[in-house]
Amino acid sequence: MSGWLSRAKGAFGGREAEISPEPIEIACPCGRKVEATRRRDFQRVLCKNCGEPFFLLPLDVYPRPVMKVRKVKPPKHDLKKTKSAAGTKSSPAQPDAQTATAPTRPSIDLRKDLSVVGGRVRRQFTPLRLMVLSLLAVIGLTGWWQWTRAARSGAELEFKTVTEAGLAAIQKMDFVEAAQQYARAAHAADLLQRHDVPAEQARQSFRQLTAINSLMNRSLVELLEAAKDRRKKGEVAAVESEFASLHAGRWVVLHSEVTPASDSSDPATASLWEQRVQIEGEVLVLTGSLSIFAKVLAPRPPLVAPDGIAAANGNEVPDAQPQLALNDLGQREVLFAAQVESLKWNATQSVWVLTLKSSSGCLWTDYDLLLATGFLPDELRNEQQLRTLLLEQSRWIGAAE
Helix, strand or coil: CCCHHHHHHHHHCCCCCCCCCEEEEEECCCCCEEEEEECCCCEEEECCCCCCEEEECCCCCCCCCCCCCCCCCCCHHHHHHHHHHHHCCCCCCCCCCCCCCCCCCCCCCHHHHHHHHHHHHHHHCCHHHHHHHHHHHHHHHHHHHHHHHHHHHHHHHHHHHHHHHHHHHHHCCCHHHHHHHHHHHHHHHHHHCCCCHHHHHHHHHHHHHHHHHCECCCCHHHHHHHHHHHHHCCCHHHHHHHHHHHCCCCEEEEEEEECCCCCCCCHHHHCEEEEEEEECCEEEEEEEECHHHHHCCCCCCCCECCCCCEHHHCCCCCCCCCCCCCCCCCCEEEEEEEEEEEEEEECCCCEEEEEECCCCCEECCCHHHHHHCCCCCCCCCCHHHHHHHHHHHHHHCCCCC
């Protein structure tokens, strides 16, 4: 502390005191040491490894105290032991059970490890990199939004264009071209996530045109007669193999009865369907599990006018449409198309089993396309009854205007 008074007087008197540089070391959280030298003014020091900032105070005008170092004399008994050990002959070291200590496990400084990991993370995610990533994210989201907007605008225009082109192809009886146009219309409707009536009509037209272009080239009657003759010759395996190679995957249009689905019925149970047909002594069982049958609904109750009198009794209610009633077994008529999957001979029941593909199936809704399949009105179902049935089925799938 010698000379501190003179230095203080010089500092207060306006005369600068002689100050020697003062180097220091600062421990950074990343594990490195930051070396710096104190100056007359405040300063900000950065870690060269991780960029961590540190604030340094200026030099103190007062001198640092000088610590006196005094020598410590060893105890007398230690000196005696040292002299006696020097005068005796050296012998191999013997372990002392009292002084022996068990090895200790190295301590783990979790705070230091966390600081090292934090420093590495900060080095990876620097402010500049975060800014670049943010800009890239904004640019990407903007580009995606622009692309989606352009795609939706193009899909709207394409839906209208290809629908008109498909309708024109149907009028020309070019069902292959019509199917291609309605396939594009259905894709545009899916892209737009549309489920309104025009979109459902486009999807339905595509399904019906696909069935028309891939109908079986033989009727079920012809198929069953040929299978009967070959079964009698013991060629059941040949019939099954030939059906799998020539007819599997093709479509067939059927007229049948199914039980309407109710709110409490299981959709899987409502989709089960089976019909037994006998042709010239040979029995054919048609079976399938088509999800489209879950949309078959029971007849609606009669519309009632506000005064409580039924519309059929004189008070006409707008939007009243004719409906077909249930049969004696509580079933409804349906006209549908589905893909055939396999034809197998059941030796236990002595029947042929024709299985429909479960992933296919669509309720028919268009009368003109129904005529194109060869399904014509007869004495059981005239044109008006068929149109009423098709109109009901279009309501079930949401394709009725």
